[in-house]
Amino acid sequence: MSAGRLSVIRQYEPHEIEEKWQAVWDAEGLYSVTEDSSRPKKYVLEMFPYPSGDIHMGHVRNYSIGDVIARYFTMRGMNVLHPIGWDSFGLPAENAAIKSDSHPATWTYANIEKQAASFRRMGFSYDWDRRLASSDEEYYRWGQWIFVKFWERGLVERKSSPVNWCPSCKTVLANEQVINDGVCWRCKSIVEKRELEQWYFKITEYAQELLDDLDALPGWPERVKAMQANWIGRSEGAEVEFTLCDEAGQPTAEKITVFTTRPDTLFGCTFFLLAPEHPLVHELVHDTVFAGPVSDVIDRAAKETSIDRSSTERDRNGAFTGRYVINPVNGEKVPVWVADYVLMEYGTGAVMAVPCGDQRDFEFARKYGLPIPPVVVPKDDPLYERLKDETERVVSDVDWESAHADEGIMVQSGSFTGTPTGKHGEGVTRVIAWLEERGHGRASINFRLRDWLISRQRYWGNPIPAIHCPVCGLVPVPVEQLPVVLPMDVDVTKGETLADHPEFYTTTCPECGGAARRETDTMDTFTCSSWYYLRYCDARNDDAIWEKDKADYWMPVDQYIGGIEHAILHLLYSRFFTKVFRDMGLVEFAEPFTNLLTQGMVKLDGHTMSKSRGNVVAPELMIERYGADALRAYILFMAPPDKDLEWSQEGLEGMYRFLSRVWRYVAQTAEASPLGETDPGEGAQALRRERHRVVGKVEEDIERFQFNTALSAVMELLNTATDYRRAASQEQRDVALEREVAETLVLLLAPYVPHMAEELWREVLGHDGSVHRESWPSWDAAAAAAEEIEVVVQVNGKVRARLIVAADAPEESVREAALISPKVIEHIAGKTVRKVVIVPGKLVSIVAT
RNA sequence: GCCCGGGUGGCGGAACAGGCAGACGCGUCGGUCUCAAAAACCGAUGAUGGAAACAUCGUGCGGGUUCGAUUCCCGCCCCGGGCACCA
16 A cells, blocks of 8 residues: 555564653553542552462453453553552472472562563553552561450450361461361362460451442342342341250250251251250260260261262251250250261351251251151141141151241241241241240341451461460450561471461560460461551551551552452452451541452363463563563453453464554554645545544443454444545545544554554554543534444345435435335335334334235 | 353354444365465354345344343253252
């Protein structure tokens, strides 16, 4: 094209420009921000990375999404905070140190530098002044401060209970960190149960609010909210107290409380169950003939892994303890059994068994020959007619195949007989009222959520600031003595932890001054990531965790971007921290992340890229070949951000080709004589319309995160522009319009391909300032609208003709034009037109029979 | 079992809010340029039939609503994810 042109147009060479602009932006401080009350703020944040080594495609995708959003908001006139840091405590550093015979810190900080360099090469618009690493003393000291403050608020607890132990990581794990039926979230080993004394954050105190406030997060994916709601697992029901009897059946002073969602079925409780781990079990059977069989059940349960325990079709085992409890509703003596399907972790570890209404109890009753008296029957069951007026128990067994857990009518249930009932039925309310009046129970809510186990028996983490004093007990390290510095002379290659370092743990009690021992466990790394987004607001503050005004200016995060794998880990913990901070008066809001985008995975051949599978495509290699800009644009072009995508090298080449075409178009436009006449022709008008339409489209698409279709629209604009240039003669070209189109292309692409856009803007188009300080191009809906439009004509639902009509043509004339078009006449020949539907500006639908 | 997603050409994907299914890109095929190739550019590309005009079919399956359904409703199938012996 443009044959005979004398000057040589520069080609698109990403490597000649990318590093150059990265250095310029740094020097100009382009992405440093401060609070500015005159402009609306936006806080755009991607989940900070673990410094695992080289960056991978998942990073490229995550951070490219955030970068486009941040740059777009900046162009829209917002004051945008877009920080980066590293989640740099954690086990992989210890493992790597052992392998390479070095120190976790060496490995960690080397990786941080490596990743930071990669992020710079990608051209991400971070405010590097706010950079942080959670393993820095200036950071983790505030994590310890949080621990002490939580302690003051009664949110820290040290207790003994059955916990998850990962034999490979050699540490305990929180419930949230045990995934897929009992494997460690990090190393995928099968987790064991151990009874250990550990540190907890009392997240359960916030269970209700964590659940309720999900409704206040319309900007979160439904999927994530559903997962959190599931995890919190709220159940409504009642606590019921059963009095324990002695061997002779005489009531004792001891009461055992159970939680049930179906207090309306109390009359059908024919046995009572305790979890094998229940503290009372041993005492009940001690020195009796029942001790042997009960121990068998306990031993068997203890040997099972969580995998066995959760397998569905599983035999239920139990043993009678020889003891009884009294059913409060009818005074009946009910045998107490130990059963392996009762979980110590849920409710009180004791269950009232109602075999007619619960499938597990039903199966257990059948196996051990226990009675199954029906107490809730559906009206269509033959038992209903027989029992509908029976208040006393006359039937003690059913011929059912399974338990009846659905709605029905209460029978054999004393004064409640005849009451309709079910999960939320009238019977439930009435029985609860009855129990409350007599002091046998109360309405109650139970949560599946457990307290957050935060102690870890590993070196490379934030030391728990607590002291064990033989006199004063557990004492927090006073805040003015913080931080408890993690010593660097621990040799993890020899398997050492803080517990092997007397220099570390030997101390004095801050209360009594006596000899004491420092806590040697470190905190779960998820405690570090639960508040980093707040620290970015005031990252260099040495006097306070953050200045409240700064946090209140920037927070909450307007757009958070990260992987779905944190749906109930990091995202739940961070919500909890934020609510506590609010109660402490540190912030004014209750939720940290207003909008959440969970990006999909990057796959190759249908599998996630992984070193072990050997299907990793290295981003660095792609940058070398095609430049960071093409990589950024391409990873966004492949699919909407929340969907998984399949990597394709050919596709990346296509993106590079597109960028080269943009480059050529802009370069040729910049060279063209600006003296061209204004071209009133249809081609120029169409191009002008397309320019306006595309700006509007790209704007709309970015705002709903459809980066793929936004880029498609830019491609369409380029296609229209090159078509126009080819079709228009040299003399008639509207060079001013082409210049406008070229600048528009550069501005629209600036968030995606920041280096190329900058080079074209400053060096090729000759502007003084950075394209990244420019405003988003304006557009006008009227200018985007065509004067003439194509209207489709359907006859009986099939497209038979197309009409070109004026955009403002009245319906009646469109109707006439449709009915007289030759194709339509052909298809309605011999038929009667029954109906004509006109959709303005779109189509005419003719019904003829 | 319960709760979320999803199913559209050879491939990635598009279709705002019931209105031309397949935008845009990849791949493939054909062409221009070239001694030749690469690059670049131009054109074709859902399936079937046809030389073509065109016709019929087509968004997981079966129904329904509607002038008109990828879109709404009912009933299924398949795939992915979460929870699950939770009382």
